[in-house]
Amino acid sequence: MIRVEELSKRFNNFTALDGINLHIKSGESFALLGPNGAGKTTLIRILSTLLKPTSGRALLNNIDVTVEPEDAKRQIGVVSHNPYLYDELTALENLEFYAGLYESNPDIPELLKLVNLDSRAHDPVGNFSRGMKQRLSIARAILHDPKILLLDEPTSGLDHKSRNNFYTLVDRLKSRGKTILLTTHYLEEAAGLCENGVILKKGVVTSSVDLKAPQPVLEKIFEDMGR
Protein backbone atom coordinates (compact mmCIF):
# COMPACT_ATOMS: atom_id res chain seq x y z
CA MET A 1 0.00 0.00 0.00
CA ILE A 2 1.27 3.47 -0.87
CA ARG A 3 -0.26 6.49 0.83
CA VAL A 4 0.81 10.03 0.05
CA GLU A 5 -0.63 12.87 2.13
CA GLU A 6 -0.32 16.57 1.27
CA LEU A 7 3.16 15.96 -0.08
CA SER A 8 5.11 18.98 -1.30
CA LYS A 9 8.65 19.43 -2.50
CA ARG A 10 10.30 22.76 -3.20
CA PHE A 11 13.77 23.36 -4.65
CA ASN A 12 14.59 26.96 -3.68
CA ASN A 13 11.81 28.95 -5.41
CA PHE A 14 10.66 26.09 -7.66
CA THR A 15 7.73 23.97 -6.49
CA ALA A 16 8.14 20.46 -7.92
CA LEU A 17 5.23 18.92 -5.99
CA ASP A 18 2.38 20.82 -4.40
CA GLY A 19 0.11 19.05 -1.92
CA ILE A 20 -0.09 15.63 -3.58
CA ASN A 21 -2.55 13.06 -2.18
CA LEU A 22 -2.56 9.46 -3.40
CA HIS A 23 -3.75 6.11 -2.14
CA ILE A 24 -2.64 2.99 -3.96
CA LYS A 25 -3.96 -0.28 -2.58
CA SER A 26 -1.86 -3.43 -2.08
CA GLY A 27 -1.56 -5.40 -5.29
CA GLU A 28 -2.75 -2.49 -7.41
CA SER A 29 -0.88 -1.28 -10.50
CA PHE A 30 -1.00 2.47 -10.73
CA ALA A 31 0.36 4.91 -13.33
CA LEU A 32 1.71 8.39 -12.77
CA LEU A 33 1.25 10.24 -16.02
CA GLY A 34 2.18 13.70 -17.10
CA PRO A 35 4.41 15.77 -19.34
CA ASN A 36 8.12 16.30 -18.70
CA GLY A 37 8.73 18.35 -15.56
CA ALA A 38 5.35 17.43 -14.04
CA GLY A 39 6.98 16.07 -10.86
CA LYS A 40 6.63 12.32 -11.51
CA THR A 41 10.28 11.49 -10.92
CA THR A 42 10.43 13.78 -7.86
CA LEU A 43 7.54 11.82 -6.33
CA ILE A 44 9.24 8.49 -7.10
CA ARG A 45 12.50 9.78 -5.61
CA ILE A 46 10.72 10.80 -2.41
CA LEU A 47 9.03 7.41 -2.18
CA SER A 48 12.38 5.70 -2.73
CA THR A 49 13.97 7.83 0.08
CA LEU A 50 16.43 9.56 -2.26
CA LEU A 51 14.77 12.92 -1.59
CA LYS A 52 13.16 14.33 1.52
CA PRO A 53 9.80 16.10 1.14
CA THR A 54 9.47 19.74 2.15
CA SER A 55 6.14 18.97 3.82
CA GLY A 56 3.53 16.21 3.99
CA ARG A 57 4.29 12.54 4.28
CA ALA A 58 4.59 9.36 2.27
CA LEU A 59 3.89 5.91 3.68
CA LEU A 60 4.88 2.56 2.21
CA ASN A 61 2.93 -0.24 3.89
CA ASN A 62 2.41 2.20 6.80
CA ILE A 63 6.14 2.98 7.07
CA ASP A 64 6.95 6.68 6.81
CA VAL A 65 9.78 7.10 4.29
CA THR A 66 11.21 10.09 6.15
CA VAL A 67 10.97 8.66 9.67
CA GLU A 68 12.13 5.09 8.95
CA PRO A 69 14.00 5.26 5.62
CA GLU A 70 15.91 1.99 6.05
CA ASP A 71 12.73 0.02 6.77
CA ALA A 72 11.01 1.79 3.87
CA LYS A 73 13.85 0.75 1.55
CA ARG A 74 13.15 -2.91 2.32
CA GLN A 75 9.56 -2.44 1.11
CA ILE A 76 10.51 -1.22 -2.35
CA GLY A 77 12.32 -2.27 -5.49
CA VAL A 78 13.19 0.54 -7.87
CA VAL A 79 13.65 0.22 -11.63
CA SER A 80 14.49 3.39 -13.51
CA HIS A 81 16.17 4.15 -16.83
CA ASN A 82 19.44 3.77 -14.87
CA PRO A 83 20.03 0.07 -14.13
CA TYR A 84 22.34 0.71 -11.10
CA LEU A 85 24.68 -2.06 -12.21
CA TYR A 86 28.47 -2.36 -12.17
CA ASP A 87 29.89 -2.93 -15.65
CA GLU A 88 33.05 -4.68 -14.44
CA LEU A 89 31.10 -7.27 -12.44
CA THR A 90 29.20 -10.20 -13.93
CA ALA A 91 25.40 -10.46 -13.76
CA LEU A 92 25.73 -13.00 -10.95
CA GLU A 93 28.22 -10.85 -9.00
CA ASN A 94 26.00 -7.77 -9.32
CA LEU A 95 23.03 -9.64 -7.87
CA GLU A 96 25.16 -11.22 -5.14
CA PHE A 97 26.48 -7.78 -4.18
CA TYR A 98 23.02 -6.22 -3.92
CA ALA A 99 21.64 -9.27 -2.10
CA GLY A 100 24.46 -8.76 0.40
CA LEU A 101 23.44 -5.14 0.96
CA TYR A 102 19.86 -6.24 1.68
CA GLU A 103 21.23 -9.08 3.82
CA SER A 104 18.84 -11.37 1.98
CA ASN A 105 19.50 -14.79 0.55
CA PRO A 106 17.57 -15.04 -2.72
CA ASP A 107 17.74 -17.85 -5.26
CA ILE A 108 19.91 -15.90 -7.70
CA PRO A 109 20.03 -18.57 -10.47
CA GLU A 110 16.21 -18.63 -10.35
CA LEU A 111 16.08 -14.82 -10.60
CA LEU A 112 18.41 -14.90 -13.60
CA LYS A 113 16.17 -17.52 -15.19
CA LEU A 114 13.14 -15.30 -14.57
CA VAL A 115 14.75 -12.46 -16.54
CA ASN A 116 16.12 -14.83 -19.22
CA LEU A 117 19.74 -14.13 -18.37
CA ASP A 118 20.71 -17.47 -16.85
CA SER A 119 22.95 -18.26 -19.82
CA ARG A 120 24.80 -14.92 -19.34
CA ALA A 121 25.23 -15.20 -15.56
CA HIS A 122 29.04 -15.12 -15.75
CA ASP A 123 29.35 -12.37 -18.38
CA PRO A 124 30.40 -8.86 -17.34
CA VAL A 125 27.44 -6.50 -17.40
CA GLY A 126 29.50 -4.05 -19.47
CA ASN A 127 28.99 -6.42 -22.43
CA PHE A 128 25.18 -6.41 -22.06
CA SER A 129 22.74 -4.55 -24.31
CA ARG A 130 20.49 -1.89 -22.78
CA GLY A 131 17.54 -4.29 -22.80
CA MET A 132 19.52 -7.00 -21.02
CA LYS A 133 20.71 -4.51 -18.40
CA GLN A 134 17.13 -3.42 -17.82
CA ARG A 135 16.01 -7.04 -17.34
CA LEU A 136 18.85 -7.59 -14.92
CA SER A 137 17.80 -4.39 -13.18
CA ILE A 138 14.39 -5.98 -12.51
CA ALA A 139 16.12 -8.98 -10.96
CA ARG A 140 18.15 -6.55 -8.82
CA ALA A 141 15.00 -4.72 -7.78
CA ILE A 142 13.13 -7.84 -6.65
CA LEU A 143 15.91 -9.88 -5.08
CA HIS A 144 14.84 -8.90 -1.55
CA ASP A 145 11.21 -9.72 -2.44
CA PRO A 146 9.81 -6.19 -1.99
CA LYS A 147 6.06 -5.69 -1.79
CA ILE A 148 6.18 -2.50 -3.86
CA LEU A 149 7.81 -1.84 -7.23
CA LEU A 150 8.55 1.72 -8.29
CA LEU A 151 9.08 1.86 -12.05
CA ASP A 152 10.36 5.26 -13.20
CA GLU A 153 10.20 5.40 -17.00
CA PRO A 154 11.78 1.95 -17.05
CA THR A 155 11.49 1.40 -20.80
CA SER A 156 12.81 4.74 -22.03
CA GLY A 157 15.45 4.10 -24.65
CA LEU A 158 14.48 0.45 -25.12
CA ASP A 159 13.59 -0.96 -28.54
CA HIS A 160 10.15 -2.46 -29.21
CA LYS A 161 11.19 -6.06 -28.55
CA SER A 162 13.00 -5.25 -25.30
CA ARG A 163 10.02 -3.22 -24.18
CA ASN A 164 7.68 -6.18 -24.78
CA ASN A 165 10.02 -8.48 -22.86
CA PHE A 166 9.95 -5.97 -20.04
CA TYR A 167 6.11 -5.85 -20.02
CA THR A 168 5.97 -9.65 -19.84
CA LEU A 169 8.23 -9.57 -16.81
CA VAL A 170 6.21 -6.88 -15.04
CA ASP A 171 3.03 -8.86 -15.77
CA ARG A 172 4.57 -11.86 -14.03
CA LEU A 173 5.39 -9.71 -11.02
CA LYS A 174 1.86 -8.32 -10.97
CA SER A 175 0.52 -11.84 -10.79
CA ARG A 176 2.70 -12.32 -7.68
CA GLY A 177 0.71 -9.57 -5.96
CA LYS A 178 3.26 -6.75 -6.11
CA THR A 179 2.02 -3.19 -5.82
CA ILE A 180 3.30 -1.29 -8.83
CA LEU A 181 3.72 2.44 -9.30
CA LEU A 182 4.75 3.30 -12.85
CA THR A 183 5.72 6.58 -14.46
CA THR A 184 5.67 6.58 -18.24
CA HIS A 185 5.11 8.61 -21.38
CA TYR A 186 3.74 5.62 -23.33
CA LEU A 187 -0.02 5.11 -23.53
CA GLU A 188 0.20 1.41 -24.36
CA GLU A 189 2.56 0.87 -21.43
CA ALA A 190 0.27 2.56 -18.91
CA ALA A 191 -2.86 0.90 -20.31
CA GLY A 192 -1.19 -2.50 -20.61
CA LEU A 193 0.31 -2.61 -17.12
CA CYS A 194 -1.97 -0.50 -14.92
CA GLU A 195 -5.63 -0.29 -14.00
CA ASN A 196 -5.71 3.26 -12.66
CA GLY A 197 -3.61 6.37 -12.74
CA VAL A 198 -3.42 10.09 -12.22
CA ILE A 199 -2.19 12.93 -14.35
CA LEU A 200 0.35 15.27 -12.78
CA LYS A 201 0.91 18.73 -14.17
CA LYS A 202 3.29 21.27 -12.64
CA GLY A 203 3.41 19.31 -9.40
CA VAL A 204 -0.35 19.02 -8.96
CA VAL A 205 -2.70 16.06 -9.55
CA THR A 206 -5.07 17.38 -12.21
CA SER A 207 -7.24 14.29 -12.80
CA SER A 208 -7.66 10.56 -12.27
CA VAL A 209 -7.56 8.16 -15.21
CA ASP A 210 -9.33 4.83 -15.64
CA LEU A 211 -6.77 3.01 -17.75
CA LYS A 212 -9.29 0.30 -18.68
CA ALA A 213 -11.33 2.89 -20.59
CA PRO A 214 -11.69 2.40 -24.36
CA GLN A 215 -8.64 3.19 -26.48
CA PRO A 216 -10.04 6.38 -28.12
CA VAL A 217 -10.84 7.85 -24.70
CA LEU A 218 -7.31 7.15 -23.48
CA GLU A 219 -5.82 8.56 -26.66
CA LYS A 220 -7.77 11.79 -26.11
CA ILE A 221 -6.54 11.97 -22.49
CA PHE A 222 -2.92 11.49 -23.59
CA GLU A 223 -3.33 14.08 -26.32
CA ASP A 224 -4.71 16.63 -23.85
CA MET A 225 -1.99 15.76 -21.33
CA GLY A 226 0.75 16.88 -23.70
CA ARG A 227 -0.79 20.33 -24.13
Add this chain to the structure above:
Amino acid sequence: MNPLLIYRIVCKDLKSELRGKETINFMFLFSFISLLMFNFAADPFSPALTEVGPGLLWFVFIFTGMLGLSRAFIKEKETGTLEGLLLAPVSTEDILYAKTFYNLLLMLGIQLIAFPLFIVLFNYNIAGSALDAFIVLALGNIAFVVVGSFMSALVMNAKSRELVLQIIVLPLLLPVIILTIISLRKVMIAGVNLLSIGEVKLIVFYVAIMAVLASILFEYIVEE
Protein backbone atom coordinates in the same frame (compact mmCIF):
# COMPACT_ATOMS: atom_id res chain seq x y z
CA MET B 1 27.86 1.06 11.69
CA ASN B 2 27.55 -2.32 9.98
CA PRO B 3 31.06 -3.79 9.39
CA LEU B 4 29.69 -6.56 7.16
CA LEU B 5 28.08 -4.10 4.73
CA ILE B 6 31.25 -1.97 4.73
CA TYR B 7 33.28 -5.10 3.95
CA ARG B 8 30.92 -6.01 1.07
CA ILE B 9 31.18 -2.57 -0.51
CA VAL B 10 34.98 -2.57 -0.17
CA CYS B 11 35.20 -6.05 -1.74
CA LYS B 12 32.99 -4.91 -4.61
CA ASP B 13 35.17 -1.83 -5.19
CA LEU B 14 38.38 -3.87 -5.09
CA LYS B 15 36.95 -6.46 -7.47
CA SER B 16 35.81 -3.74 -9.90
CA GLU B 17 39.19 -1.99 -9.68
CA LEU B 18 41.22 -5.14 -10.17
CA ARG B 19 39.15 -5.98 -13.27
CA GLY B 20 39.16 -2.51 -14.84
CA LYS B 21 42.55 -1.38 -13.40
CA GLU B 22 41.47 2.19 -14.21
CA THR B 23 43.06 3.75 -11.16
CA ILE B 24 45.68 1.46 -9.69
CA ASN B 25 47.82 1.32 -12.84
CA PHE B 26 47.90 5.12 -13.07
CA MET B 27 48.70 5.47 -9.38
CA PHE B 28 51.56 3.00 -9.51
CA LEU B 29 52.93 4.43 -12.75
CA PHE B 30 52.78 7.99 -11.43
CA SER B 31 54.60 7.14 -8.20
CA PHE B 32 57.21 5.07 -10.05
CA ILE B 33 57.92 7.75 -12.68
CA SER B 34 58.03 10.53 -10.06
CA LEU B 35 60.55 8.64 -7.97
CA LEU B 36 62.58 7.81 -11.08
CA MET B 37 62.59 11.46 -12.20
CA PHE B 38 63.78 12.67 -8.80
CA ASN B 39 66.38 9.93 -8.81
CA PHE B 40 67.83 11.19 -12.08
CA ALA B 41 67.54 14.82 -11.00
CA ALA B 42 69.48 14.40 -7.75
CA ASP B 43 72.75 12.77 -6.87
CA PRO B 44 71.79 9.75 -4.73
CA PHE B 45 74.95 10.21 -2.65
CA SER B 46 74.41 13.91 -1.96
CA PRO B 47 73.88 14.79 1.73
CA ALA B 48 71.18 17.23 0.60
CA LEU B 49 69.09 14.26 -0.45
CA THR B 50 68.94 13.03 3.13
CA GLU B 51 67.40 16.38 4.08
CA VAL B 52 64.75 16.51 1.36
CA GLY B 53 64.03 12.76 1.24
CA PRO B 54 61.05 12.74 3.68
CA GLY B 55 59.39 15.68 1.94
CA LEU B 56 59.98 14.16 -1.48
CA LEU B 57 58.53 10.85 -0.43
CA TRP B 58 55.39 12.43 1.03
CA PHE B 59 55.04 14.67 -2.04
CA VAL B 60 54.92 11.58 -4.28
CA PHE B 61 52.29 9.91 -2.06
CA ILE B 62 50.04 12.97 -1.87
CA PHE B 63 49.88 13.43 -5.62
CA THR B 64 49.58 9.69 -6.29
CA GLY B 65 46.70 9.59 -3.83
CA MET B 66 44.97 12.46 -5.61
CA LEU B 67 44.64 10.26 -8.69
CA GLY B 68 42.82 7.56 -6.74
CA LEU B 69 40.76 9.73 -4.42
CA SER B 70 38.79 11.46 -7.09
CA ARG B 71 37.51 8.14 -8.44
CA ALA B 72 35.93 6.75 -5.27
CA PHE B 73 32.67 8.70 -5.34
CA ILE B 74 32.91 10.40 -8.71
CA LYS B 75 32.91 7.12 -10.61
CA GLU B 76 29.84 5.86 -8.70
CA LYS B 77 28.15 9.19 -9.39
CA GLU B 78 28.99 9.13 -13.09
CA THR B 79 27.78 5.56 -13.60
CA GLY B 80 24.67 6.15 -11.48
CA THR B 81 25.49 3.29 -9.11
CA LEU B 82 25.69 5.63 -6.11
CA GLU B 83 21.89 5.80 -6.23
CA GLY B 84 21.83 2.00 -6.27
CA LEU B 85 23.78 2.04 -3.01
CA LEU B 86 21.53 4.74 -1.52
CA LEU B 87 18.41 2.74 -2.46
CA ALA B 88 19.67 -0.24 -0.46
CA PRO B 89 19.23 -0.29 3.33
CA VAL B 90 22.78 0.88 3.95
CA SER B 91 23.45 3.93 6.10
CA THR B 92 25.24 6.83 4.43
CA GLU B 93 27.98 6.59 7.06
CA ASP B 94 28.68 2.99 6.04
CA ILE B 95 29.06 4.08 2.42
CA LEU B 96 31.53 6.79 3.49
CA TYR B 97 33.50 4.38 5.71
CA ALA B 98 33.63 1.81 2.89
CA LYS B 99 34.93 4.35 0.37
CA THR B 100 37.48 5.69 2.87
CA PHE B 101 38.69 2.19 3.68
CA TYR B 102 38.93 1.31 -0.02
CA ASN B 103 40.99 4.46 -0.69
CA LEU B 104 43.22 3.60 2.24
CA LEU B 105 43.82 0.09 0.86
CA LEU B 106 44.82 1.58 -2.50
CA MET B 107 47.19 4.04 -0.81
CA LEU B 108 48.74 1.39 1.42
CA GLY B 109 49.18 -0.89 -1.61
CA ILE B 110 51.08 1.87 -3.42
CA GLN B 111 53.04 2.66 -0.24
CA LEU B 112 54.07 -0.99 0.12
CA ILE B 113 55.69 -0.85 -3.32
CA ALA B 114 56.87 2.76 -3.49
CA PHE B 115 58.47 3.05 -0.03
CA PRO B 116 61.02 0.22 -0.55
CA LEU B 117 61.52 1.49 -4.11
CA PHE B 118 62.44 4.93 -2.73
CA ILE B 119 64.97 3.41 -0.32
CA VAL B 120 66.59 1.35 -3.08
CA LEU B 121 66.59 4.03 -5.81
CA PHE B 122 67.99 6.74 -3.55
CA ASN B 123 70.20 4.43 -1.55
CA TYR B 124 68.55 6.09 1.46
CA ASN B 125 69.85 5.28 4.89
CA ILE B 126 67.03 5.66 7.43
CA ALA B 127 68.48 6.79 10.76
CA GLY B 128 65.56 5.41 12.79
CA SER B 129 63.40 2.36 12.27
CA ALA B 130 62.07 1.72 8.72
CA LEU B 131 58.90 0.33 10.31
CA ASP B 132 58.40 3.61 12.21
CA ALA B 133 58.80 5.55 8.96
CA PHE B 134 56.28 3.24 7.30
CA ILE B 135 53.81 3.77 10.16
CA VAL B 136 54.19 7.58 9.97
CA LEU B 137 53.53 7.42 6.23
CA ALA B 138 50.51 5.17 6.83
CA LEU B 139 49.15 7.64 9.43
CA GLY B 140 49.58 10.48 6.98
CA ASN B 141 47.78 8.36 4.39
CA ILE B 142 44.89 7.73 6.80
CA ALA B 143 44.48 11.49 7.34
CA PHE B 144 44.73 12.01 3.61
CA VAL B 145 42.00 9.47 2.71
CA VAL B 146 39.65 10.55 5.54
CA VAL B 147 39.69 14.16 4.34
CA GLY B 148 40.00 13.26 0.65
CA SER B 149 37.16 10.72 0.55
CA PHE B 150 34.80 13.15 2.24
CA MET B 151 35.82 15.97 -0.10
CA SER B 152 35.46 13.65 -3.10
CA ALA B 153 31.82 13.17 -2.08
CA LEU B 154 31.41 16.90 -1.51
CA VAL B 155 32.51 17.83 -5.04
CA MET B 156 30.89 14.94 -6.92
CA ASN B 157 28.12 17.19 -8.25
CA ALA B 158 30.46 20.03 -9.20
CA LYS B 159 31.66 20.92 -12.68
CA SER B 160 35.36 20.11 -13.24
CA ARG B 161 35.06 18.07 -10.07
CA GLU B 162 38.51 16.47 -10.23
CA LEU B 163 40.16 19.89 -10.43
CA VAL B 164 37.96 21.34 -7.68
CA LEU B 165 38.85 18.38 -5.46
CA GLN B 166 42.58 19.14 -5.64
CA ILE B 167 42.00 22.84 -4.99
CA ILE B 168 40.01 22.27 -1.80
CA VAL B 169 41.76 19.17 -0.46
CA LEU B 170 45.33 20.49 -0.42
CA PRO B 171 44.70 23.51 1.87
CA LEU B 172 42.67 21.32 4.23
CA LEU B 173 45.47 18.80 4.31
CA LEU B 174 48.20 21.39 4.86
CA PRO B 175 48.40 20.82 8.65
CA VAL B 176 48.73 17.06 8.24
CA ILE B 177 51.18 17.42 5.33
CA ILE B 178 53.46 19.55 7.50
CA LEU B 179 53.05 17.30 10.55
CA THR B 180 53.80 14.17 8.53
CA ILE B 181 56.93 15.68 6.97
CA ILE B 182 58.20 16.81 10.40
CA SER B 183 57.50 13.33 11.84
CA LEU B 184 59.16 11.64 8.88
CA ARG B 185 62.23 13.85 9.25
CA LYS B 186 62.47 12.96 12.93
CA VAL B 187 62.33 9.22 12.15
CA MET B 188 64.34 9.15 8.93
CA ILE B 189 67.02 11.76 9.72
CA ALA B 190 67.21 12.14 13.50
CA GLY B 191 66.34 8.52 14.28
CA VAL B 192 63.74 9.43 16.90
CA ASN B 193 61.43 6.70 18.16
CA LEU B 194 57.86 6.93 16.83
CA LEU B 195 56.22 6.98 20.25
CA SER B 196 58.17 10.01 21.40
CA ILE B 197 57.18 12.21 18.45
CA GLY B 198 54.52 14.75 19.51
CA GLU B 199 53.51 15.47 15.90
CA VAL B 200 52.35 11.87 15.48
CA LYS B 201 49.83 12.40 18.29
CA LEU B 202 48.66 15.55 16.53
CA ILE B 203 48.11 13.58 13.29
CA VAL B 204 46.01 11.04 15.20
CA PHE B 205 44.02 13.90 16.76
CA TYR B 206 43.51 15.49 13.33
CA VAL B 207 42.28 12.17 11.88
CA ALA B 208 39.83 11.71 14.77
CA ILE B 209 38.34 15.20 14.37
CA MET B 210 38.05 14.92 10.59
CA ALA B 211 36.50 11.43 10.78
CA VAL B 212 33.81 12.61 13.21
CA LEU B 213 33.07 15.72 11.13
CA ALA B 214 32.93 13.70 7.90
CA SER B 215 30.51 11.11 9.29
CA ILE B 216 28.22 13.83 10.68
CA LEU B 217 28.15 15.90 7.50
CA PHE B 218 28.12 13.14 4.88
CA GLU B 219 24.36 12.53 5.08
CA TYR B 220 23.72 16.14 4.03
CA ILE B 221 26.08 15.84 1.08
CA VAL B 222 24.49 12.79 -0.54
CA GLU B 223 20.98 14.13 -0.08
CA GLU B 224 19.99 16.24 -3.08
